[in-house]
Amino acid sequence: MFNNLSEKLDKAFHVLKGHGKITEVNVADTLKEVRRALLDADVNFKTAKDFTTKVKEKAIGQDVLTTLQPGQLLVKIVKDELTELMGGDVSGVNLSGNPTVILMSGLQGSGKTTFSGKLANFLKTKKNKNPLLVACDVYRPAAINQLHIVGDQIGVEVYSELANNNPVEISVNAIKYAKEKGYNVVIVDTAGRLAVDEEMMTEIANVHKAIQPLETLFVVDAMTGQDAVNTAKAFNERLNFDGVILTKLDGDTRGGAAISIKSVVNKPIKFVGTGEKMDAIDVFYPSRMAERILGMGDVVSLVERAQEQFNEEEARKIQKKIAKNEFGFDDFLSQIQQVKKMGNMKDLVGMIPGASKAMKDVEIEDDAFKHIEAIIHSMTPTERSKPSIIDVKRKTRIAKGAGRKIEEVNQLMKQFDQMSKMMKMMQGPGGKNMMKMMSGMKGGMPGMR
Known part of the structure; x- marks a missing residue:
């Protein structure tokens, strides 16, 4: 995860080795390398530029403690700024509803159906909730069957209506069913759609309006980099979603989506997918991710x-x-x-x-x-x-x-x-x-x- 970015940032900080203090001259070379590393990782250009400007403003004039090297001090400043850039504090899901309705949205192939199952499993095992999965992808032939297989794997019921191809009706009926059966969380898995497909975007907006979810989550493949951020922006303009889910973070991702997305859409990353298994889901901690990007590990x-x-x-x-x-x-x-x-x-x-x-x-x-x-x-x-x-x-x-x-x-x-x-x-x-x-x-x- 982020190995290339970590390596390039490490080389950038080595530019400051041997200097007794941070000056505008020597920090400029380092931050030029930092900005280049971020852009290579597919971070939004404006985000990378603003980030290095903030780091420079904080670094210049800071006294370097005798126990620290200038490079070490700059690493700390970069870590703090990276944490802030990715959201600062951890942001969980709001589970105060009765039932809590969670609407999943995203592109085709982003891993939405699988992550719906992971989220249901997480809420069941870690939060002691009783979730119901709802199959509202009426277009992809195997989508409903896939969700039923996922539900069987984790022991969670899946609500579907094979004879109905209206996702608004299915989602409304599912919430009624959940109330009757005592489910306290309803996770609605919708069809993947392109932001440029006006008909499909209107459909999910209608679902959103009909069920008024407490949480609307946008699922995005982290490996798509900057395209993921642009897509998130388009979806957010229609749905005003509450948070982002980054899937496939275990792959050879460059990290651009994780770093840029909060600053572009001003919505927090809430969870990340870290593998194929149903328990491969982590709450997103910006500070821990910043430490991992900088090669500090994540002991916690x-x-x-x-x-x-x-x-x-x-x-x-x-x-x-x-x-x-x-x-x-x-x-x-x-x-x-x-x-x-x-x-x-x-x-x-x-x-x-x-x-x-x-x-x-x-x-x-x-x-x-x-x-x-x-x-x-x-x-x-x-x-x-x-x-x-x-x-x-x-x-x-x-x-x-x-x-x-x-x-x-x-x-x-x-x-x-x-x-x-x-x-x-x-x-x-x-x-x-x-x-x-x-x-x-x-x-x-x-x-x-």
């Missing part, structure tokens, strides 16, 4: 994800096994499952301060653990519980069963031994963080190259 989000998957009872069992030197590959496998639930590995690495820069030439596969899991599953139950019995003959059989090289089995055994020793040393308070253990292992994990 990483800890929050870890806490969501943390099982106290399981941790106590693991702790006892470590104390008795009984920690085996089955336990290691359960730890891997917890890490996998936290999200894709590229995203997690981006949350560790400095990791993206340190591992910029390392390709991290989405299924980075699959080779490790294959090797462990190739072991017998006895071998998994007592790794010490695994000799050369057993390693050869394990490698053959997993379809891997014996060198990979040796590598895993070595890493497992290192980790076991480290875990033994980390029995004190705060020493149970699996990510720390894994980041301390030498040589990298199989699946990373």
Whole structure:
């Protein structure tokens, strides 16, 4: 996420290295590079120009503390301004209605239907809500079926009327149904439409007028860059939506939409989609995103994800096994499952301060653990519980069963031994963080190259 932008900004700040103070002359070169980096990331030209002007005004004349380098001070100013540019404070959804009606709008192919499901799942699991999904895309042949599949995946009912092709009537009827059945959130998934299609824009405006949603959200593909911002502006002029959803932020996005959209339409980004799974949804925190763009990581989000998957009872069992030197590959496998639930590995690495820069030439596969899991599953139950019995003959059989090289089995055994020793040393308070253990292992994990 934003790797190219982060790298270019890092190079820009290096221009100030060796200078004792920030002056109009030396900051000009740095900010020229910053502006160029933003434009390369497809940030709106006026936004990039105004941004660097504000940074310059704040930087000039500031005293550089003896403990800071000028470059470090400028990074802090840029981080603060980036945070402000992307909205400043976090902006959640308003759930005060009874039921709360949320209207989803956006272009064709923006990921609206999938994100409707993600949002329903988020509200169900994180906010203890009882959502109803409504299929109002009457034009795309498979749209209604797709929403029903999504609903089945997350255990949320989908309201649809196969014989009716009037989205206004369907949405009004769905709200009546929700009130009768006790649903407290109604998420209306509409057809994707182009801003230049007057008939379709009038239709969604009519839906909006008929159901008067508490929240109208505009879903946009982050990979479309500046086009996403222009489209958001056109939709906002018709719907006056309440917030933006950025999907596909896990892809090779340049970041322009995330940085520009708030300043252009003056509406906050409320959520981001970070993967294909139904739980790949994050509340958008401008300050955390600014830190990630600048390569500072996002430790808070990483800890929050870890806490969501943390099982106290399981941790106590693991702790006892470590104390008795009984920690085996089955336990290691359960730890891997917890890490996998936290999200894709590229995203997690981006949350560790400095990791993206340190591992910029390392390709991290989405299924980075699959080779490790294959090797462990190739072991017998006895071998998994007592790794010490695994000799050369057993390693050869394990490698053959997993379809891997014996060198990979040796590598895993070595890493497992290192980790076991480290875990033994980390029995004190705060020493149970699996990510720390894994980041301390030498040589990298199989699946990373």
